[in-house]
Amino acid sequence: MALKIRIAYLIDTISSDKAGTEKQLLNIIERLDRDVFEITLVCLHESPWMLRNRLPCEVLSLGYRGFLKPGFPAVMWRYLRVLNSRRFDVVQTFFEDSIFVGFLGKVLSQNKHSLIVSRRDLGLGSDEPGYHWIYKSIMPLIFGFIDGIATNAMAIKTNLIEQEKASPEKIQVIGNGIDVPVFSRNIPSIIQQYQSVIWLGIVANLKPVKRIDIFLRALAYIKDNGSGERVRAVVLGEGRLRPELVQLASDLGIAEQVHFAGALDNVNDYLHCIDIAVLCSDKEGLSNAILEYMACGLPVVVTGAGGNGELVDETNGECVPTGDPEALAKSLVKLIEAPQLRNKLGANSLEKVRQNFTWGKIIPQWESYYRSLVPKQVPGSDLIGEG
DSSP: OOOOEEEEEEESOOOOSSSHHHHHHHHHHHHSOTTTEEEEEEESSOOHHHHHSOOSSEEEEOOOOOTTSTTHHHHHHHHHHHHHHHOOSEEEEESHHHHHHHHHHHHHOSSOOEEEEEEOSSOOGGGSOTTHHHHHHHHHHHHHHOSEEEESOHHHHHHHHHHHOOOGGGEEEOOOOBOOOOOOOOOOHHHHHTTTSEEEEEEOOSSGGGOHHHHHHHHHHHHHTTOGGGEEEEEEBOOTTHHHHHHHHHHTTOTTTEEEEEOOSOTHHHHTTOSEEEEOOSSOSSOHHHHHHHHTTOOEEEEOOTTHHHHOSTTTEEEEOTTOHHHHHHHHHHHHTOHHHHHHHHHHHHHHHHHHTBHHHHHHHHHHHHHHHSOTTSTTHHHHHTO
């Protein structure tokens, strides 16, 4: 019987099943064919969420606290023991710290394996830890040793080639996956209270790179130009900027129109009730929030950051320049005043998801990619590759 392809996912930690990268990874782990793939999740350290929840595969923790900490050599010793004993065929890393550990493991381990680096965004802007400049300085060296770079958007591939001098032949683009949700009949109380208005919605962590301030300023522009009385907005997300954003809404005179709903387990209750979805980030990869909007059949207005333009065009919404609240407001007003257009664009959003981004479309791409990285001499790879 053919041996399975052994995959290790190396990630800093899993802090939630709602965050973008972690949510995608957990879905991939759950959906890969277990008759073909043997999966281990290797975390640099455990999170409180991991201790409370059951994960869909074996989990190993390395006790990492930072590569500048005294315990880092012991972390690498533990990781090398895991590599040499488990004999993984593929190791895929997520986030910068794991990239660094994975690179050292590739260089130092006796186990010859394919190393994939995942790059799923264009950076965190002002939220990026200061020490990450070290990773950026050695990334060209790392790119020379790895076997593949997995990304979720053509915009990131282009950036990797142009800015980080990555080899195009090593880059594989596989989009994010999503389930089309069952229509929710749970109408949030705030929506029930104002059913005769046009609802705008944004799903985002309240951090600088997401530019919720641009959304609020666009709402103020809409109000000042006569459309504000019949428009309300809901912000679905939490973060350290919430007090500042609540104050900004008050300063702009729109506090009564904007509702900060916080972080939710299921945003679809809101998304199935709103009329237009928005994302106005300065940086993005392939946004899970936009895919959630589209899967709920919504027209979408986004900034042209990262992979946003790969999801949204004139057939299902509009892209506007980053950092421009007036342009955002004008695009929103166009849709506010055109209900038939909203319905048409929303239907196109849903069809785009069904054609390109359901898990039934995405998982076969991952399985094919992993097979391509397993040397033919690995027992079972020929048989597995016939599936």
